[in-house]
Amino acid sequence: MDKNEVLARVQEIFRDILDEESIILTSETTANDVDEWDSLSHIQLIVAIEKSFKIKFTSREILSWKDVGEMVDNINAKLA
Amino acid sequence: MKSFKELKKNLKIDLSSLPILKIALLGDTATQFLATAIRGIGADRGYNIDLYEADFNQVERQFMDPTSELYAFNADYIVVFQSTHKLLSKYSEMPVEKQHELADERLQFIQMISNSIQSRIIYFNFPEIDDVVFGSYANKVNSSFTYQIRKLNYELMNLSIQNANLFICDIAALQNKLGRDVMFDSSVYVSTEMILSIDSVPYVASRTLDIICAALGKFKKCLILDLDNTVWGGVIGDDGLENIQIGHGLGIGKAFTEFQQWVKKLKNRGIIIAVCSKNNEETAKEPFEKHPDMVLRLDDIAVFVANWDNKADNIRQIQSILNIGFDSMVFLDDNPFERNIVRENVPAITVPELPEDPGEYLEYLYSLNLFETVSYSNADSERTKQYQVESQRVSLQKSFTNEAEFLKSLDMISEVRPFDKFNAPRVAQLSQRSNQFNLRTMRYTEADIEKISKENLYKNFSFTLSDKFGENGLICVIIMEKENQEILFVNSWFMSCRVLKRGMENFTLNTMVKYAKENGFKKIVGEYISTQKNKMVEDHYQRLGFSPLNEQDRNLYIMDVSNYEERECYITTK
Numbered sequence: 001m002d003k004n005e006v007l008a009r010v011q012e013i014f015r016d017i018l019d020e021e022s023i024i025l026t027s028e029t030t031a032n033d034v035d036e037w038d039s040l041s042h043i044q045l046i047v048a049i050e051k052s053f054k055i056k057f058t059s060r061e062i063l064s065w066k067d068v069g070e071m072v073d074n075i076n077a078k079l080a
Numbered sequence: 081m082k083s084f085k086e087l088k089k090n091l092k093i094d095l096s097s098l099p100i101l102k103i104a105l106l107g108d109t110a111t112q113f114l115a116t117a118i119r120g121i122g123a124d125r126g127y128n129i130d131l132y133e134a135d136f137n138q139v140e141r142q143f144m145d146p147t148s149e150l151y152a153f154n155a156d157y158i159v160v161f162q163s164t165h166k167l168l169s170k171y172s173e174m175p176v177e178k179q180h181e182l183a184d185e186r187l188q189f190i191q192m193i194s195n196s197i198q199s200r201i202i203y204f205n206f207p208e209i210d211d212v213v214f215g216s217y218a219n220k221v222n223s224s225f226t227y228q229i230r231k232l233n234y235e236l237m238n239l240s241i242q243n244a245n246l247f248i249c250d251i252a253a254l255q256n257k258l259g260r261d262v263m264f265d266s267s268v269y270v271s272t273e274m275i276l277s278i279d280s281v282p283y284v285a286s287r288t289l290d291i292i293c294a295a296l297g298k299f300k301k302c303l304i305l306d307l308d309n310t311v312w313g314g315v316i317g318d319d320g321l322e323n324i325q326i327g328h329g330l331g332i333g334k335a336f337t338e339f340q341q342w343v344k345k346l347k348n349r350g351i352i353i354a355v356c357s358k359n360n361e362e363t364a365k366e367p368f369e370k371h372p373d374m375v376l377r378l379d380d381i382a383v384f385v386a387n388w389d390n391k392a393d394n395i396r397q398i399q400s401i402l403n404i405g406f407d408s409m410v411f412l413d414d415n416p417f418e419r420n421i422v423r424e425n426v427p428a429i430t431v432p433e434l435p436e437d438p439g440e441y442l443e444y445l446y447s448l449n450l451f452e453t454v455s456y457s458n459a460d461s462e463r464t465k466q467y468q469v470e471s472q473r474v475s476l477q478k479s480f481t482n483e484a485e486f487l488k489s490l491d492m493i494s495e496v497r498p499f500d501k502f503n504a505p506r507v508a509q510l511s512q513r514s515n516q517f518n519l520r521t522m523r524y525t526e527a528d529i530e531k532i533s534k535e536n537l538y539k540n541f542s543f544t545l546s547d548k549f550g551e552n553g554l555i556c557v558i559i560m561e562k563e564n565q566e567i568l569f570v571n572s573w574f575m576s577c578r579v580l581k582r583g584m585e586n587f588t589l590n591t592m593v594k595y596a597k598e599n600g601f602k603k604i605v606g607e608y609i610s611t612q613k614n615k616m617v618e619d620h621y622q623r624l625g626f627s628p629l630n631e632q633d634r635n636l637y638i639m640d641v642s643n644y645e646e647r648e649c650y651i652t653t654k
Binding site for chain 2: 016017019039040042043044046047048056057058059062063
């Protein structure tokens with residue numbers, strides 16, 4: 001799966017969990033750019049991403065991402 | 081079970097038309113998701129939940145400080161979630177010589193909070209964490225965490241028996257079902273301080289609401305069973321008595337035996353069991369009468385309907401005999417087609433989506449916790465018999481043309497008693513169960529009833545009714561409040577629908593008026609508060625000769641006891 005495919009799937013998950021169809025993610029998107037993305041919905045997103053990609057993040061990984069791009073890289077690394 | 085995401089969406093719906101329920105939630109870990117799920121499940125159960133969520137880790141302060149937000153909020157229910165996680169951390173920091181006191185210390189705290197507040201407390205018990213410090217040897221060491229946590233859960237049960245306002249929400253049982261690895265998610269814990277996984281939160285919220293709904297009178301009273309491939313394996317009409325699958329030994333028969341054992345336990349607890357089967361009646365009854373391995377027998381079944389009509393109509397017929405709401409019925413059938421017909425035509429009934437494999441029936445049914453209750457009394461186990469007797473009465477009545485003659489022939493006797501510690505459980509239970517013949521639909525717990533029985537402000541009566549066919553047990557309750565020296569206000573009047581049309585209303589009113597006259601009261605005031613279910617008693621007070629209190633308020637009625645003439649009835653006082 002290439003990076004754009006992962007990003008598109010992550011974007012779908014964001015739209016579903018945050019219940020907001022207009023969300024558009026890029027590699028540079030951060031929590032500040034999406035209203036509904038707060039510390040609580042963050043963990044909901046992570047659990048949904050883990051389920052969708054059948055992967056598991058470590059706690060340290062979850063705390064390390066600065067933007068969506070780093071999260072997507074992390075997913076990609078696990079899928080490889 | 082709805083997912084957390086779906087429950088969260090429930091909160092975007094306008095719930096303002098639903099009744100409000102005030103719940104306080106106190107936890108020693110973060111509880112935001114649980115709060116969301118409780119409100120979401122509440123919406124599905126028909127309540128607009130006004131939830132007060134205490135700040136993080138304030139359980140002690142909120143209870144101990146009489147000026148706290150908890151007391152100011154005045155919740156109907158207080159949900160307390162002290163986690164095993166935090167308890168383990170506390171244990172780990174204790175001096176070794178104190179560790180054997182962990183359970184007792186926590187129990188004292190719980191006793192203290194149940195004494196400190198009138199509201200009902202729903203306390204989560206402790207799903208086990210095995211810290212394997214001693215391995216299995218922990219069972220032999222009374223200061224081990226395993227020993228202390230099991231002692232705590234055991235003693236919590238005893239504490240809840242002693243404290244009528246304390247209810248245990250059994251999330252330890254939930255963890256047994258789901259598994260600890262499902263219940264706890266380390267990444268959720270690390271990033272949010274919440275110890276419940278997102279997948280388990282809806283289950284925990286649901287178990288919490290099960291208790292609250294039961295206390296509010298929403299619970300299941302009747303289980304209706306299909307027969308072929310539900311109660312036994314195979315089709316009795318095709319396979320014959322010798323070839324249906326039931327009984328111990330190898331094979332699927334034991335799944336049906338164990339299913340029947342479960343049904344029998346429910347029946348013994350007071351759930352009414354009915355049969356609704358597409359069969360000839362004779363053929364359908366044959367296994368109950370003749371098969372040696374059947375656990376259920378005909379006398380376990382309150383209403384037996386076997387014919388070739390459609391099941392929705394048959395369930396309506398069962399409902400008309402039992403006189404209970406469709407929303408208190410559960411229908412089990414292996415056939416998805418029949419399930420859908422019933423679901424579509426009997427909207428309020430619960431129809432679980434039974435798994436295809438009968439071997440999975442029980443574990444699936446365990447996961448639903450359909451039969452939550454907040455009371456249990458010995459009278460419950462008699463219920464099936466009472467409904468069977470009721471059908472005998474119905475056939476006797478058909479032989480009389482005159483109703484008075486029929487009522488006389490019943491030789492009815494009622495015992496009138498004030499509330500006491502023996503009848504308090506049944507009085508509380510009747511207040512929770514009665515929906516139709518209930519003038520103000522006040523729900524009481526045992527603790528409420530005990531309190532009322534001790535206060536001079538109230539005059540209360542409980543009534544039993546027996547006749548030549550048998551005992552109905554305690555079936556009617558009156559609570560009157562002495563408004564002043566002249567007026568008695570009827571705070572509660574509720575009656576079991578089992579004894580409708582026997583003149584019990586007249587007997588009850590005669591008793592109330594007699595008390596009023598003997599104690600110098602001049603007037604009795606009654607009120608009808610309308611609910612979705614109590615239309616039956618809309619004209620109750622008018623029928624009994626009360627007049628509207630005034631023009632404006634059409635729900636208050638008054639009677640002058642000096643002009644009262646004893647109403648005709650054929651019930652004698654024991």
